[in-house]
Amino acid sequence: MYGLDDGGLLDYATRDLSTIRDAISMHCKQSATNKARFKSVIATSDPIKALEEFIETEQSVDFSSEWKEDHYSVKLSRKIERSDRTVSGSFALFRHGESDVWTALTGHGPDFFKRGIKWILRKGQPELSNFYVSSEDLESVLKDTEKRLSSRIFVNKAVVYSHKEEGNISWETRPYRFVFDQSKSSDRYVDKLTFEVRRNRELLFDSFVSRSGVVKFTGGDVNLFFNNLLRAYANTATEKVELFSEKARSRQTGEIKELEIQFNSNPLQDPDNNRDLIDALANLSKSSLTIYHNNPYAHISVLDLVDGSNCDVFVTSSDTISIIPGFRGSMNSLIRISDQIAREFQEGKVVEKYEQKFDSSDFVHADL
Template sequence: MLTVFERSLWDEAVGGRVLDLAHLLRRYASRDESRVQIVVETVFTDHLDPTALLSFSGVKELGRASAPNGTVVWLADKDGEWLIAALTSEHEGVFHLMGTVPRSDYRWRRVERWIVGAQGISRCFLNHEDFLELGDQLSSYGAVEVVTISSRMRDGSSLNRGFPARPDSRRPDHREGIAEIEDRGGSVRTLSLHVRDTLDLHVRRLAGATYNGGSYLVFRDLVLRRLEAAAGTRRELLSNRARISASEKLRPLTISLPASLLRDAEDTGDVLAVVGTQPNLTLAVFHRNPYLHFALTDEQDGSNFDVLVTREDAIDIFPGFRSSASSLARVSQLLSEAFGALEIREQPGSEPVSLYDLV
């Protein structure tokens, strides 16, 4: 059985009404049999409704309803019925995939696998600056406190910290929490925040957020807007990057790492290992030591890239003559997650590189 909140979401979609999370939470959350938790992952596509690209493998689709600003799909599996919705945003091609099953539930893990396996859907990688800006904006509503923070350290290990509320001490704010991780040479993966008297939420590196309670309006108007703005920026960064001619200036992307992680051939071998284990990606190594250069081809859509490591704290990706936004997002985020990147950015315009220079 659907919860009261899910049923109201379905009825709104069937009735052709705009899906307003804040309105639905305000009207129906207090009547639900359990506390409503909203799990959101923000993605971008080539203008297509992401629910049309997901496989929905392992579940039964009971129905589908279209609203002016999104699609709701009614699903069923061995543990019952549940919904997944795709809501449009103010940014072209950017959508919020949302549900009410906990993120730790195997059903949302299944949703994440559908997203990863779908061709044409890209997840948005948040830079540290995105976390900082979100915290800064939330601070206008109340003191922002870090409840938990998880990170990836320079040696590949994880660091998870929790800060219980205590009368004799205060929790760090978002800037203090992130600064501590950066000082240790790590990168933030998840951040649970308590905004005093306003909001409790969990934010994830791959543009996701969980509403755990508090102001519905702040979650909708600030948190979701911040995520979709980041996704819109990434979509613009990764789109239309394929080379047109051999004489044009190259426009590589740089993955900035938190420390000098790629110091020798053994370290750069980890880059090859990360990429080499991925399905539908093939590589050809041109140079191995002292710098790394390999060509990468995405067998799903033919996208091709040159990947170079010439600095200890960065990985450069040079798009080829075919480079889709979804493939470039997949490759850049794969490497960013593996090495705990601080950001993905565009290099300033580069002079053309000859085959001799690359090889």
């Protein structure tokens, strides 16, 4: 079940997440090449309903789901377009507490994971939102895990990108902090890491983490993995929900909830930099741009064709980009746009801009 080589444990035992953890542990012990793969998404309502709505229009897909003790058990078979090939498998889909973060897990290989699970979760947009974490977020997840476990984390493989060039792959084993420090100094971002968590000479677990919602477990103590790394990663997604949800402009009052991307450097010092930003946004899939100004400041309107969301992107200083959602500004769209800027222009910190409010006491001296 779920592609886990567990000796039939899930076929006979109570099928809940606790048993699934045991099955993952058995699966990874069977072979050094076995992995458990996880893909997390954001869903503010039942994700299965969103997937079932998509399936109704797809004749090449067989899909079924059943609620178990604490997760959905999902079976999926998909015929690849322009091919006679079919990918089939199953996965568990579970929610992290009462949050809006859901994770699909499977022991099946990369083909079903990519062309089955990741494909169908992407088709659930905009009700299901992919989320992306920054290099800073990834570093915080590892820092939190290392601290909670009184351990040290060593990276065995790192994929680091510049914003305009191909990625650089390093196989050198080194502390994770070194990888992030080096990427910052060379104006690059960390995309994915393979690493091991150790306490003294004891291996706690091996894992993989990426900025695109994908995590893998390859060996060690599966409970430490779930309770620390996967939990910290899901908490990062919860922070994205709080930041990007309910930002559409109010149709009743016209209230605007502006987001800002703040940079530590000054990547927007001259009009050529505006052009770089426009080029990055132009590469956003399923979108359309309208450029109102690009010199001396930039004003770009982005229409997201996934769900019809729109926003305006402004550059008015050398270290800040403003994103102003329109009347339809979905969380899914804002996440896509901010990630596109991070990957192909520059990584920055996304924050909500709060308007400063004043009353008469701010303008009258207390002694008067």
